[in-house]
Amino acid sequence: MVGVNEALGRTVTPFTFPPDSPNLHMLQATVNDAQRVKYLEPYARGETISAIAISEPGAGADPAAMITRARRDGDDWVLDGRKIWVSKVDEADFTVVMAVTDPARGARGGISAFVVDRGTPGFEVARAIPIIGGHTTYEVVLDNCRLPAGQLLGAEGQGFAPMQLRLIVRRLQMGAWCLGMARRALTMLCQHANERTTFGALLADRQAIQWWVADAETRIHCLQLMLWHAACRQDAGADVRTEASMIKLYGTELATDVIDWAMQAHGAMGMTKELPLQLMAQRVRVMRIYEGPSEVHRWVLARNRLREAK
Ligand SMILES: Cc1cc2nc3c(=O)[nH]c(=O)nc-3n(C[C@H](O)[C@H](O)[C@H](O)COP(=O)(O)OP(=O)(O)OC[C@H]3O[C@@H](n4cnc5c(N)ncnc54)[C@H](O)[C@@H]3O)c2cc1C
Structure with missing residues (x-):
């Protein structure tokens, strides 16, 4: 999948390789037999689309601060709250909604995952929010949204860990997208530098440009090795939370720099x-x-390393 996602990163044509695998991993880790047939199997065949609603107006980088509440009512669950920045929810056949089932426990045993079918009464897509880069996200209101007991995904209160699993897979994918983007930008930079003459010399002969090429090449090589290493460990069942954080942080900042250098080298055309x-x-x-x-990944990486050193 590293190779597939690198190729997807090279193109600006929007394309999702079905099924959208982060939710696939979360479902694989949590479904019961009935949910496997109803949700996971059609989703794995690429027949359905899903979304995930974690973020709230008051809880984004810190999802443990979410306040969307799920209360038991007889055999049912009733969800109330507000989610924001949710991708694809307008077209999703079902959405995984994270909600607090035990406020006293919070992220340590008090957050659960629910599957909400499109059209469920009380689950309303309130507005579309256009985002740069061709994205659209949505705000979602849950108002007395009643779900049968079978819509609980995994064990009650244990939603946080499979949600993290989903985020790890996405972060590895994002690293591979960044690798594809950075490689394409570097190729464009090099082609242009070998063709464009200013002040009687090729851009390729200027040290300012050469250093961009050298730094890009070196950092791209690092990202490639980081991805292969983490993907192998992930396949072997290892915990790659730390590697996924590093890759997401390093890859997005690398691609940001290389794309910016390529734009700068192209002048007005860039x-x-x-x-x-x-x-x-x-x-x-x-x-x-x-x-x-990025700041949250740096914070978590440093916090873990400093704790280890104590
Ligand atoms: C295109 C797009 C698609 C998205 N899709 C989804 C989706 O499908 N489902 C979903 O649930 N969410 C989605 N999100 C939401 C996304 O996960 C959140 O926006 C993100 O986690 C940040 O939360 P926030 O916007 O509330 O920022 P905040 O939590 O308010 O943070 C703002 C800034 O504060 C700084 N900061 C925060 N904490 C720290 C810290 N500990 N140390 C240092 N600095 C810090 C960072 O610079 C951060 O950018 C999407 C967002 C975007 C842009």
């Missing part, structure tokens, strides 16, 4: 909408926010 670079720049800019902002 500012046009005739080249794909501006679309790639917008796309990677957004990627530094979703699946955890």
